Amino acid sequence: MRASRQVREAVERALKAAGLPPLDWYDALWEIEQAPEGIRPNALETRLLLPQYGLSRLIARLVEAGYVARGPSPGDGRGQLLHLTDAGRAVRRAMWPVYGAALTRTFAGTRAESEAARLAALLKGLTGEGRPPQPPIA
Amino acid sequence: MRASRQVREAVERALKAAGLPPLDWYDALWEIEQAPEGIRPNALETRLLLPQYGLSRLIARLVEAGYVARGPSPGDGRGQLLHLTDAGRAVRRAMWPVYGAALTRTFAGTRAESEAARLAALLKGLTGEGRPPQPPIA
DNA sequence: TCCATGTAGATGCAGTTGCATCAATATTGG
DNA sequence: CCAATATTGATGCAACTGCATCTACATGGA
DSSP: OHHHHHHHHHHHHHHHHTTOOOHHHHHHHHHHHTOTTOBOHHHHHHHHTOOHHHHHHHHHHHHHTTSEEEEEOTTOTTOEEEEEOHHHHHHHHHHHHHHHHHHHHHHTTSHHHHTHHHHHHHHHGGGTSOSOOOOOOO | OHHHHHHHHHHHHHHHHTTOOOHHHHHHHHHHHTOTTOBOHHHHHHHHTOOHHHHHHHHHHHHHTTSEEEEEOTTOTTOEEEEEOHHHHHHHHHHHHHHHHHHHHHHTTSHHHHTHHHHHHHHHGGGTSOSOOOOOOO
């Protein structure tokens, strides 16, 4: 718990210092970007492992910021389809170097650095297996 | 991040279901209990890796719940000395089985279970080394 | 001694979270 | 076809967080 909080706070501080949105936004923007055909909130929910109400409000913030557009969900009047806007793509891209640099700084020099793959494997088992790897490179 | 959130939420749910206080309280109660001569908030701050205002308010809640008593700090009129009350000891003790059981459930059957020591070592490097192990057994 | 600076801890405010619940649409069994 | 139930997503409320700032006491130097 301590480790994850330390890491998260380091990343959050770096993003804030760079005038960028908080960390949660990154994952959400990334997942939405991966679905050019649009993605529905309930699908995001399982991918991001967020509670329903949390995601609902996160989306509201992203929409208000102009990073995400809501559209109707074909064939289901309850749902909606989310798409990334150009601004959304731009900010996600801008976030990555800052995010990555903060991570690098945190891990540099620790045992976890050389054994990252092993650490990731161990932790992945805890998330209920769930989702595919999250490869946020470019 | 996902792994730690999953674990934390599982523990929080278990504690709440048992009518017990949230997880943060456990660590704080534990650390205070370890210092029968009393401990000062600023010392707790470094042990718990909490921000100053967060700890200040956590202590306020613990005091209001009757689990912690504030006393004057000898030789420093600004400070205070915290002690656990009997109720505090009791609730900390009551929390542990629930806490532990939730952890066991989360780790059971994962690779992390058999490699707990390795995982702990990797993660510990990330917390800035900091503190001694946190052995909340009895 | 007095002032400048440093440290301990508290707090107002705005934003976020968890919980419970709601409205709207979908689906299913009779 | 309709009523019962399930699913999707939103929201009021109370609690909690981060940030900036504040008060009170402490300490060091002129």
